[in-house]
Amino acid sequence: MNIKTLAKLCGVSVSTVSRAINGHPDVSEEVRRKVLETAQQVHYIPNDAARDLVSRPSDAIGLVVKGIGNFFFTAVIRAIEKTAEELGYTLVLHQINTDESELLAGATLARSKRLKGLVLLGGKCDYTAADTALLGVPFVCCTYRNSFGALEDAAYSSVTVDDTATAFAATDYLLRSGHKKIAILLPDRQDGSIGALRFEGYKRALTEAGLQPEETLIAETASYSLHGAYNATRRLVASGTAFTAMFAAADTMAVAAIRALYDAGVRVPQDCSVIAIDGISVTQYTIPALTTMVQPAEELGRGAVTTLIDLIDGRSGNRHITLEAVLREGESVRDVR
C-alpha cells in the first residue's frame, strides 16, 4: 500500500492525503477523518521519503517546562505541540523543577539532542547575555520576559501577557468593587520572575487608589503548590489581620485559598472576595466559580512556536509579543460599595 493507492481509495489527491496525515489545518475535518480511517483500515504506513517530498525536513525543537504540575501550562503545552507538528517539527519535552535552571537544562538538551531551537515555558526574568549564550540555539521565552536582567530586548524573543498590567487589573477590579483591605497570595515577591511583576501590579493599583500596601497582608508561599497556598491562607487568617479581599497569583492557589478560608469559617464571597490570574477550565465549575484574569493559553503556545521557527528559518529577528489577559467574572468577588 503506497500513498497513491491510498489517495485513489479516498478519492482525493496525494497531496491532500499527505496534508491530512500530517495534520495541516487546510484540510476539512470530513476529508481528514476519511483519510485517517481508510489509512487505518488498509494498514497504510507513511513512508519517510514520501513524507519528505511533501513536507519540510523533519527537525526537532525542545520544550523546557519549568514548574511541573502547573495546570495552566497543560493548555499551553498542547498548543505548542500542535503548532510544532503543523509546521513539521518534532517536539522534545523536558520538565524541570522550579529550583532548577532552565538555561542549563536547555543548553544540555539542545546540545545532546542537536535541537534547532528551544521554547522555555516558565523561567526567570533576570538573564544576562552571558547566561543565554549558554543555549547556543534560537530560543523563545514563553509566559515571561526578561524584565529584571541586563539582556537587551533585541537579544531574545518572548510571548507573554503583561504580568504587571494583569495584576494591576485584578487588584483594580477588587478596588472598584469597594474593597480596601486586599491581601495578596503569591510564591515570592522577589523571585526575579512573574511573582515580582504581579506584586508590582498589585502595589501600583493600591498606590494609585491612595492606599498603602500593608506588610501583614502579603502572604508568600515559596511555591505555586496547593498545600502551600492553603497553609499560607490559614496563617493569614489566624494572624488576625483584617482583609475583605484577596488577589491570588494563580487559579490553583485561589482554589486552595478559598478552601482555607472556608475551613476557617470565612465565606467566599460573602466575607471575603477572591480573584486570580490564569483562567483554567476547571475553575469555571468550582463552587464558587472563580473570578479570574484569563491568559490566552493557546495564543501563548502558538506564538512561541511560530516566533521560534521564524528565527530558525531566518525569516525574522527577535520579537516580543504581548497578549491580553481578559477578565472572566465568576462568583468569588462581591461588590461591597
Add this chain to the structure above:
Amino acid sequence: MNIKTLAKLCGVSVSTVSRAINGHPDVSEEVRRKVLETAQQVHYIPNDAARDLVSRPSDAIGLVVKGIGNFFFTAVIRAIEKTAEELGYTLVLHQINTDESELLAGATLARSKRLKGLVLLGGKCDYTAADTALLGVPFVCCTYRNSFGALEDAAYSSVTVDDTATAFAATDYLLRSGHKKIAILLPDRQDGSIGALRFEGYKRALTEAGLQPEETLIAETASYSLHGAYNATRRLVASGTAFTAMFAAADTMAVAAIRALYDAGVRVPQDCSVIAIDGISVTQYTIPALTTMVQPAEELGRGAVTTLIDLIDGRSGNRHITLEAVLREGESVRDVR
C-alpha cells in the same frame, strides 16, 4: 571550562558531575544542587563526547497522548518524562484528539522520528495483532489494557489499574453508605475502552447487591469534557429520575457534575453523594472535597517507561503491570444508612 575543572571546583569526581548533570537518582540533592549552581555560574556547557562516555547512547522514545486536556494525565506525563530522562532517553511528545487513532499516530511518529519505542497514554482496548503490527517498534499501553480485542497478552505490554475493579469499589462504597439509586456519568458505555470497563464494574456492584442497573440512571457525555459532564447532569436532574448518589468516571467530570447539581438546587452530599476515579490534586481542595479512587499516577508513568526500555533492551518480554487504586475519602459522599 571542561568537566574536570568543574569537578575540581565542586570538590567531587568527574563521574559525580556527569551523573548530577544527567539527573541520575544516585546523586544526593545537596551535591546535585551544588554542581548545577556552579555549572551555571561558570557557564559550563556539557560536552557531547564527555556525555557519551559516561551515559548510554542517546535514544528517543515517543509518547502519544490521547485525550488532550485530561488533568489526570499531567501527573502521568511528568513521571514518564522524568523516568525516560533518568534512563538516558529523550522523550518525543505527540498529542492527539480522542477521535484520532493512537496506532496510526504512533506508527507515523515511530517511523518519521526513528524512535526506539512508544508509550501510548490513553487508547482503545480492542486491538488486533494486525493493528499493532503497524507500530513496528516495542510499545506499552499506559492506563489501559486490550480487554476487548483479539490481541493476545503475550503480544503487548501494559501498565494500568484494574478499571472494572476500581469502578466496582467506587460503586460498592456508595452501596455500603446506604445508597440504592446510583447514577453513572461516563463518556460512553460502549467505547471499547476504559468507559466500558468502568461501566461493567458499576453494573457488577449493583447486581451483586441485588439491584438492577436502570437505563434512566445512565448519563453518557460522549467525551471527558467539563461542559459535557455539566450538561448531562443537568439533563439527568431535569428528567425527574430520582437518585441519591452518582459515580463519575473522572474527577473533572465529578467537579462539573457537582456544579450542575448545585445549580439545580441539589446539594452535595446532603441531597446527593458523588464519587469518582482519578484523584487529581485540586479535588482535595474543592468544596466539597471529592471522595475518589486515586490512581497511582507516578507509578503508572514510571512503570510504562521501565517496561518499554526493558523491551527495547531485550531484558524482558511483554508484561502486564496492574496497580491498585486507593480510596481517598473527601466530603462528597454521605452515609444514609
